[in-house]
Amino acid sequence: MSDSLLGLDEPPQPQRGEAYRVLARKYRPQTFSALIGQDAMVTTLGNAIRRDRLAHAFLLTGVRGVGKTSTARLIAKALNCIGPDGQGGPTIDPCGVCEPCRAIAEGRHIDVIEMDAASHTGVDDVREIIEASRYAAVSARYKIYIIDEVHMLSKNAFNALLKTLEEPPGHVKFLFATTEVNKVPVTVLSRCQRFDLRRIPAELLAEHFAKVCEAEQVEAEPEALALVARAAEGSARDGLSILDQAIAHAGLEGEGVKAEAVRQMLGLSDRGANRALFGTLVEGQAQQALAGLRAQYDLGVDPLAVLRALLETVHGVTLVKLGTHRLSGQSTEEREAMEGWASRLSFPALHRLWQLLLRGHDEVAKAALPIEATEMALLRVIHAAQLPDPGDLAKQILSGSIAVPSGAPTGVAAAPTAPAPATVQETGPVLPTNLTELAEHLEEHRRLQLAMFVRDYMRPVRFEGSEIDFGAARPLPQDFVRELGGALKDSTGVHWKISLVDGATAMTLREEQAARQAAEREAVLASPIVAAAIAAFPDAELIGWTKTGSDG
Template identity: 70%
Template sequence: MNESSLGLDEPPQPNKAESYRVLARKYRPQTFSELIGQDAMVTTLANAIRRDRLAHAFLLTGVRGVGKTSTARLIAKALNCIGPDGNGGPTISPCGVCEPCRAIAEGRHIDVIEMDAASHTGVDDVREIIEASRYAAVSARYKIYIIDEVHMLSKNAFNALLKTLEEPPAHVKFLFATTEVHKVPVTVLSRCQRFDLRRISAEKLATHFAWVAEQEGAQAEPEALALIARAAEGSARDGLSILDQAIAHADMEGGGVRADAVRQMLGLSDRGAMRDLFGLLLGGDAAGVITAIRRQYDLGVDPQSVMQALLETVHGITLVKVGTPDDPAQSAEARDMLGEWAGSLSNPLLHRLWQMLLKGHEEVARAAMPIEACEMALLRIVHAASLPDPGDLARRLARGDSPPVQPVGGAQPDGPPAAPAPAPDGPPVQQLPTSLDDLAALLERHNKHAMESHVRNLISPITFDPPKMEVSAARPLPSEFLRDLAADLREITGVVWKITASDAPGEPTLRERRRADQEADRASVLAEPMVAAAMDAFPGAELASWTRKQNG
């Protein structure tokens, strides 16, 4: 016997490669406990199963990737599970080991029929379902039809399904899934138990992605996972696809999943660069804005994503201004910057910026030259930043002041360039008040009597360092009070005031100080010998008022 007869001269055969499963399929939920962010639906289903009040048709709706098809398969498992011992009934916690559970999970159960309505839209496809539904299930408790993207069925197909959907055989359940529920006829909606699957929050997605990365043995920065979760827009499937790509990119680079790499992979703008760009917009620096936007464009950032990042910045400032909790995905630097802008920018200005950026975003999306459209939109905002606020302009006209006149297009008269004129945002800067009492007196001199009364009665200062001031919010303050106070002081002094509130205790208000001084003065008067003797001589007498004689 030679070596050739034994096959020893044949080259070794390579092992058969296992096909890679993408993360979105590998980590598809197999139990209701693994379903993210749909607690209300799971509770309703659990109660229905326990009380034996199962609907004959379910409609699952929601944005892409929130788990509609996965939920339909879980419901099929829950209704057909027989338990490890083969004697179980419908349960919200299917065992996953019995034959029905395993067959449904693997997509091979003969009594669980999945159909994509996008490719089976006609009435003939529905007639096949109607005919087959008459026959009992082969091996399962229920024959279940899962129809994905059901809104794509034709009108005739829907009409053909109505009678069977309203009075189906006892052994049949229908599970419909759609992303566009408004396209489903109301006659179908009224025959189904509807579940609206919620968009998954970025925080829950980031936590889930961190767990998936750990299972895959990949290192990932929390900021990178937060970026992926934000880009997923509430879709677990989209987020897992991005995470899959990010892990592959990290392996190519020889490191973990980093935030800068994810940002580059997604074509997102750098948050710090966007904050710098927003500051240039507010400062009216046209040349700086063009330089900054071109730098982002050269790095591969989409102009439309720049406009979106600026919109998110304005939205974030507005949320801080109304007092919403901080976004945990934001850095401390970002929160500080948003807080500073929230204290210095008025609500009307933020709304103007939002509208102008929103219009610019629409223009960039439609433009044949996106980067040029982006530059023109931002320059329009720069020009608007140099114009007076409509409220300030109305107050000036009411006082009889002349509005500033600027050359059209910024043209200058002949001769040397003129020095830049001060921004028309108020009167010339004057000396700032040195105490809260001076501030109240300043408001009184400028006929701001209502605001002066509020300052004396309500403000409990923590720090007073004009034009910055921090006051205590331990006692409730009127809505928009601090904003209106900052606007009045800007109008009077010509500088922007930053007035913030915190829950820390502050000093007494001016009214409380005056009362304390009066009580101390009254006590000192009552302690004088002549007054004390008079009070003893006339029991029940009260000190109604007093006047101290001035020396000299």
């Protein structure tokens, strides 16, 4: 048999290189000093270790990617580090070179047990922990149990853990991590020392990503890193995943990570185009605004991303008007444009603009035709730009520059003949002015039970603007006032002051309706034709009627 058939003459195969590790794993913090944005927690832990005041259970909570599991592993290192010489004790600065530190970092230490509660939810899984915790650590100072997403444990599993958690053996420490601390029973929370890991500020994330790019020998524009940091929403892991994608997106030409490429990759609207679109909204230019929106849509930008960018612009202008610090990733041109808008737009106008765009965002998120819904939302904003400001109108009426037409009710003025200034203005929501309108308003917003209580039980005392005083014809539910106020705030955007008072004598809407029907019945009975019929037929009853005129 020839060598070729046996494969002996095949060329040597290249050795397989080390598998690529994503940035989120490669740059996982290995020391507390590398844990960004959590200085308060690190200080507390350091003081506890130095004073030998270590809790037996720690609960780490926070949004995804802020370092909960990494922190748990660092705590395990800190408690079990023995130093390079093997003589050290617990320290906030683990050496990273001793056998316990290296074994924990590599996930192979026999006394540091990690468990994912999402796949081990039952009481049997917890029972194994309870049984094993009775035995001393094999080689470490402490036996440590790290339970990730602990809120996923079942109720029975939590109950089984309580006794051991309250009085664990001295050699055992529990480290819990969760993104939904509200789902952890209070009985467990009360037995743990809790640390709330904060969202990492975008500025710190951008600095961290710059160091990562330097270590990876990748060029990156500061604006690109700022975009990545903002998209990460306070999560280091999310940001590193996006940065990994951006580096791959940059290709092999050595161009580096560009802001425009990151913007396209994330589906973000171009900031220059967004500023131009915002300017057309402020100026009330409908055709230009719709053309600008369609131009971004044709480039593949999601309509929701356009509205989010406009909301961010309104927020940024408001901050500039308040004189706060510069936002991350903001160019000089953008800053100058925002300063210009801040000098022209009042706070009421900005608040109104925010409400209109936020309402449009919610509508577009549920719309069957997103781009069309976005166009209608922008047209609504532009329509608001053409309306006069109520506050300015009131001042002009008081000063006499606008005349109130004869015969008009008090407080009602004709619209000014001069064209309205092209700026976004505050118009205010239309509020109910009496109980009838209040009940109809609640019915329109599907709050039928509240509308029934308004019609049947509320006796009006005072109804002025967003303030209501009323009496009750019958006992109302304890939380009626709170629910009514919350429903009205949700539907009108205005805070309502609602008070239940004593001594109200006015009729409820239901009583008014009954009185009105009784009066109409009496009027019908008093009419000559019906009176003659009843006189001729004494046993006759009036069981229904249709009112056709003033005399019934």
